[in-house]
Amino acid sequence: MLAGRLMFGTNYTSGGLNAALGGGSYSDTSASPTDALAQYRIDTTSNLEQYKEGGGSWTTIGTWNTDGATDTLFDVRWNGTGDTGALAAGSDSLGTWLNLSGTRVWGVEDTGPAGSPLSITGTIEIRDAATLVVLDSATLTLTAEEAI
Secondary structure, X not given: OOOOOOOOOOOEEEOOEEEOOOOEEEEEEEEOOOOEEEEEEEOOOOEEXXXXXXXXXXXXXXXXXXXXXXXXXXXXXXXXXXXXXXXXXXXXXXXXXXXXOOOEEEEEEEOOOOOXXXXXXEEEXXXXXXXXXXXXXXXXXXXXXXXX
């Protein structure tokens, strides 16, 4: 059995695999005419990261796979709802289980003009790809607003 220390959530295991997700709310507000973009990603080095267009770079906010298991042993999905038409270009599909053989990214983009914030909220889950047992879940909200 693999041993691990979880950074977020509850310690759920399946076949010795451990995983934990960090949820939360991530947002970006930009002055018009600059687009606002808020993103969340799970990368192939087990990092949870956020990105804000205004900040211009990815920031590590946690680690989901701390026991060293191969990332391809896991699947992830985000059941986001709300302003799904604002899902940023290059984002992975909502509501679909995706293997972590590659980096998974979701984003919300407000391309203006200035108006109300655009937001997608939902449950992000990670599971054992072999047994399909959900190991952890968290609520994730992404919001973008191009303001005046």
